[in-house]
Amino acid sequence: MSKAPIAIIGAGIAGLSAAEALQTAGEAVQLFDKSRGPGGRMSSKRSEAGSLDLGAQYFTARDRRFSETVQRWQAQGWVDSWSPNLYQARSGQLSPSTDEQVRWVGVPRMSAIARGLIGDTPATYACRITDVFRGEAFWTLVDADGTSHGPFSQVIIALPAPQASALLATAPKLAAVAASVPMEPTWSVAVAFASPLETRVEACFVQDDALDWLARHRSKPGRDDRLDTWVLHGTSAWSRQHLDLPKEAVIEQLVGAFAELIDCVVPETTFTLAHRWLYARPAQTHEWGALADADLGLYACGDWCLSGRVEGAWLSGQEAARRLLEQQQR
Numbered sequence: 001m002s003k004a005p006i007a008i009i010g011a012g013i014a015g016l017s018a019a020e021a022l023q024t025a026g027e028a029v030q031l032f033d034k035s036r037g038p039g040g041r042m043s044s045k046r047s048e049a050g051s052l053d054l055g056a057q058y059f060t061a062r063d064r065r066f067s068e069t070v071q072r073w074q075a076q077g078w079v080d081s082w083s084p085n086l087y088q089a090r091s092g093q094l095s096p097s098t099d100e101q102v103r104w105v106g107v108p109r110m111s112a113i114a115r116g117l118i119g120d121t122p123a124t125y126a127c128r129i130t131d132v133f134r135g136e137a138f139w140t141l142v143d144a145d146g147t148s149h150g151p152f153s154q155v156i157i158a159l160p161a162p163q164a165s166a167l168l169a170t171a172p173k174l175a176a177v178a179a180s181v182p183m184e185p186t187w188s189v190a191v192a193f194a195s196p197l198e199t200r201v202e203a204c205f206v207q208d209d210a211l212d213w214l215a216r217h218r219s220k221p222g223r224d225d226r227l228d229t230w231v232l233h234g235t236s237a238w239s240r241q242h243l244d245l246p247k248e249a250v251i252e253q254l255v256g257a258f259a260e261l262i263d264c265v266v267p268e269t270t271f272t273l274a275h276r277w278l279y280a281r282p283a284q285t286h287e288w289g290a291l292a293d294a295d296l297g298l299y300a301c302g303d304w305c306l307s308g309r310v311e312g313a314w315l316s317g318q319e320a321a322r323r324l325l326e327q328q329q330r
């Protein structure tokens with residue numbers, strides 16, 4: 001009889017990283033995600049202004065293993081470096097803020113990385129897992145429609161901490177650790193103009209009440225440049241305070257803050273879109289790598305186990321896979 005596969009809940013970069021490491025080691029995996037495709041916070045949204053990166057804007061690679069992986073992604077044509085005219089804004093004052101940091105983006109959109117990584121890995125989408133339980137030898141997952149999935153030999157939960165905690169009931173200690181990680185929201189707005197704004201700014205780290213970041217979409221490699229589209233992110237504090245504000249009001253306030261900040265005339269918008277990320281980033285970084293109850297065969301990973309960035313999420317997926325494989329060899 002062939003061995004039961006390993007279930008991975010969450011097809012963001014952490015789940016995909018774990019899936020790749022396990023498949024490379026000869027294990028069979030099955031991914032589940034509540035969205036219509038992979039990528040999670042690294043996905044891109046299709047819109048009338050083209051495909052937009054509303055979540056992760058770029059990523060850096062400081063760890064050697066991740067750097068080597070990103071080089072491989074670049075060779076496969078999934079990523080390219082992005083060197084925008086970088087600015088900062090402090091107390092409403094814009095100033096150039098060029099640096100030497102290499103920043104990476106998916107091409108032609110951020111979701112290209114997840115699309116590349118998933119390959120032909122078995123994945124079930126639009127499937128929100130609501131329960132994870134273990135019988136005598138195997139694991140079963142239950143989704144929001146009440147459908148059961150299994151049997152599975154082990155389970156990796158690769159979700160933001162509050163969502164992971166809800167599925168970790170079988171391992172109360174892991175559930176408690178995940179429940180101890182608050183995650184901050186981010187309101188993300190895309191705004192497009194029919195003719196290009198007369199500014200050199202292509203990206204800006206903002207320290208403001210409302211705005212945290214802005215990026216000019218067309219400055220990224222491979223993007224559609226028919227419109228001059230900008231992505232604006234609210235700060236964690238502002239996003240938390242305005243969590244339930246209607247999207248139109250969020251757009252009005254963030255585009256208003258953008259118009260005050262940017263050093264040029266801002267004309268009528270031709271397109272706007274708002275997206276609320278409820279669990280955008282962990283409030284602090286951690287050094288857990290991944291969480292494991294190896295005897296049970298239950299693991300948890302995600303950006304919140306490390307740095308709250310793309311690199312941290314990828315490394316956490318690797319660590320969950322490493323611990324699972326180590327336990328199998330015992």
Ligand SMILES: Cc1cc2nc3c(=O)[nH]c(=O)nc-3n(C[C@H](O)[C@H](O)[C@H](O)COP(=O)(O)OP(=O)(O)OC[C@H]3O[C@@H](n4cnc5c(N)ncnc54)[C@H](O)[C@@H]3O)c2cc1C
Binds near residue numbers: 010032039059277304
């Ligand atoms: C607005 C924003 C800007 C960011 N900017 C940057 C940046 O510039 N640089 C950077 O390095 N990082 C950035 N990040 C952070 C980065 O995107 C994350 O650290 C990383 O993508 C997290 O990956 P993950 O796999 O841990 O989680 P996720 O990407 O959240 O993946 C979790 C997956 O689980 C799925 N899921 C959730 N619950 C269930 C369930 N019950 N059943 C099934 N599936 C479920 C979700 O649909 C999702 O696909 C940003 C994030 C946001 C939101």
Ligand SMILES: NC(=O)C1=CN([C@@H]2O[C@H](COP(=O)(O)OP(=O)(O)OC[C@H]3O[C@@H](n4cnc5c(N)ncnc54)[C@H](OP(=O)(O)O)[C@@H]3O)[C@@H](O)[C@H]2O)CC=C1
Binds near residue numbers: 059
């Ligand atoms: N919005 C979210 O939910 C969210 C945003 N995240 C952002 O992701 C990047 C990733 O961080 P990383 O360490 O990989 O990148 P950087 O080294 O580019 O930026 C880190 C912070 O350092 C400051 N910084 C960096 N370069 C400059 C510069 N040339 N001029 C001014 N400041 C710079 C900046 O911090 P401040 O805004 O100055 O406080 C960068 O933020 C990072 O931008 C996160 O904010 C991650 C997860 C969720």
